[in-house]
Amino acid sequence: MGASSGFVVGNATPVSETPILQLRGISKSFGSVQALTDVDFEVRLGEVMALVGDNGAGKSTLIKCVAGIHSPDSGQILFDGKPVHIHSPKDAARLGIEFVYQDLALCDNLDVVQNMYLGREERDWLFRLKEPLMEQRTAETLKSLSVTTIRSIRQPVASLSGGQRQSVAVAKAVQWNSKLVILDEPTAALGVAQTRQVLELVKRLADQGLAVVLISHNLHDVFEVATSITVLRLGRDVGVYEREKTTQQEVVQAITAGIPTKVSGIPETTPELAS
């Protein structure tokens, strides 16, 4: 079992050079629906890469290709510079890729510790659960992520607020020595204060050196935490923007009008483009 006992809280890690995950020319169709067309995408350690686009742009489909839920029709997935084939969520987990979904994938009737270790319980030779160990490590993980609002980690998840639950889902994803955490609309079901809580947590993950992909169609949220932004439109990637060097208008325009810089070779107006 590869449970880390939480993170070392450090200073912001500089964004690394080689992408931890690189997608090259991914295409995927469902029957007659061309969901993805020749999409390039990359994310580096220490970076929050936002993936934005209208409903149906193909964001979820793209990350499901990484999760091994869909297999792309064509294209290549590189992890840490090496080509990989991901056929199941387990393959992804083995590489160190974890996912957090919008619809809070926790068991309401189980407590925080039980959820954190669900499916990967620590046990001894008698098949007994090592409750104290799991409880201690859960406390450490949450502490290292500064998730401090949960009164008791032995209370059922049903009694937590939406933001707390999503925080637990995120903590669950990162406690397995994961390198890349992909969050698909993690705040879509949350209110303002709860959203803030989760976004803070997302920022902290990148500060601790993880690569983070954040899918959202709330640009306000994206501009708050993302270091870079990839825009998808109608299944094509239409640009990669650095948060520092772009504006919300520009990104909105890319989402809606989809200036297909890459596709039709219109002169670059954006500061940075996927190479």
Next chain:
Amino acid sequence: MSSEVDVTAPGIGLPEGDDAEAEAGLWRRAYDNLRSGNLGVLPIVIGLALIVVFFSYKATNFFTADNFNNIIVQMAGLTMLAFGVVFVLLLGEIDLSIGYLSGIAALAVAEFQLAGSSHQYPGLVAIAIAVGLCAFIGGVQGSIVAKVGVPSFVVTLAGLLIWQGVILQVLEVKGVIVIQDAWINDTANHYFTARVGWIIAAVVTGVYALGTLGSVVSNRRAGVAIRRPLLVVAKVVGVAVATFGTVAVSNHANVPNGLPLAGVLVVIFLIVLTFLAKRTPFGRHVYAVGGNAEAARRAGINVARIRIIVFMISGGMAGVGGVILAARLNSVDLNVGGGTLLLDAISAAVIGGTSLFGGRGEVRSALLGALVIATVSNGLNTAGYKTGTIYIVTGVILLLAVTLDTIARRLQARSGR
């Protein structure tokens, strides 16, 4: 959801070794629990006490050591079935086949001990065959539920009809099969001597105390606070009082005298199944699948496997119960596995507090519920009431228990738990 309260609350529950504080916490938690309707076993224990007091007034020979032993043996088979029901209900599924499946076990155990037949085996082997057969049948039914996706209600309803049909076909020819094997009959008819009874009480108490001590020590070592030290002590004392009390009363009985083996078997299964449900990854996964099957699947749990194993447990426990029920009568006849057995077993689990919707319940609720049903039925019998009255009263108690539980749930939801 009480997000406001939680957001402002102080940090996560980190270890704090202050006993006085923990004690104050105990009372506070007890109060919180009462207010929010989280009552645990309290209502059913109080209910049981009321039932006992009522019948003690109503019938002169109810509150006797002899009748105490009677109730234990009367409820043993039912309790075994109800243990299996708890697991199935934890998944949010149902198993309607267990009544006649227990009949199949009775039939098998009687058949495989039959003197003079070509397939006479030692009693324990016959028992193993019967229980194994039922677990296998449960596994087949579970596979149809888990792999094909047919609702468990339909699969096990079909099972109910099929196994009833098999029993009728076989016994219409054979009539009654008498069980002569002592091992089999002992499961319901053996009573320990006073001395052995005391030893059993000491062992049960000792094992429980040691187990508790072990988990306290490992918690301490990991720096995890013992959340309710008083409750831990109270539980050990409670177990000691219950076991020694039971043995004392059983030893006091005249006919039959001594602690019944059937009661000991119930306790053994209670311990083993509680361990399985609460202390192993498998049990954790059963709760998870019952709580949110999709979340369990995403967490990498093999949901189909869990479902199949649970139906095997359900079938196997029906087998164990069937053997004990047959042993009590020393024979198997056309009525085996029928009557109210199935509905009593489900009622027992539900009266004990196990939810029909999955993810919530305890193994012990089967025992508590079966105790209520057996006591009421025994009490009404002793007081001279007819079967009709017993059904009506059991029905009312079932309704009361579930209504109370539903109200408690509502209160909990309102108080944000």
